[in-house]
Amino acid sequence: MTHSVNIATDPLSSGEGRGEVFITGYSIISNGGVEKDGHLVWKEPSAQHTDNFLVSAYRQMGLSYPKFFKMDNLSKLGLLASENLLSGTDLKGKYKPDEISVVFANASSSLDADQKYFDTIKDIASPALFVYTLPNIVIGEICIKNGFKGENAFFVFDKFEAKFLHQYVQTLMQQNTNKACIFGWLELIGDSYEAALFLLEKEAADKTNPFTLENIYKLYS
């Protein structure tokens, strides 16, 4: 699936004139590091496999959510990235549950969980693995954890299609029901993982980063 958007002429690609949607935070997890708004929160001291890294990051972030341990790795990564993104914010206090949407994309869909589930079929299929064999389950986990009930979508692309996602989310945010959105890239397969999530809001005290394609590229490239 490919999309092409002309940044220069596409009215949705510029925040100018609209000014109502802003990037109010971003969270990046990759290469053993956890960053929030450009600052390193935690870095693993030595390289670990994804399984161990995710559990170490969970403990390091001081989270207490036992269901985390039952999740597949994509959901674990999404939960950690979203918790990091939302730390210090008060989305639930500012917005109604159905005003907060979640839009993700990645390249490997749920293949990591699919392969693990497939391995169990040789013996007795695991119901606990089966329930994670869709990429959008991670959105459900984040919404359950936070009580979000807004729009959600999960796209699968070969790479981070910022133009398409920006246009899609910008259109979504023009609907009156959407006042905040968590969107971004959430890729995981085996020991390769990368999360880059952005928090978008219509009501922003800090208007430094309008939700433009240029700012997406500036903050995550």
Place this chain on the structure above:
Amino acid sequence: MEKLMADLKAQIIQQLNLKHLKPEDIGDDQPLFVEGLGLDSIDALELIVLLQQEYNIKLANAEDGPKVFQSVRTMAEYITANKPA
């Protein structure tokens, strides 16, 4: 029975990915669902798989599930009564 219950606790933690728990955190008579360990319907399926994998026992009647999976003790009693010779 004590040995079987100890084994079951370790197996439940492993099968259900309850890595935040240790075997000693699970009481012999503690309810496994809702107010106890907080297990859900998917966990119930995993417990059925556990019985089959570890003890070669198939739950013949699904309606027995709530009674069998009430606690570690009830599971151990069911295994003892139904273990293949």
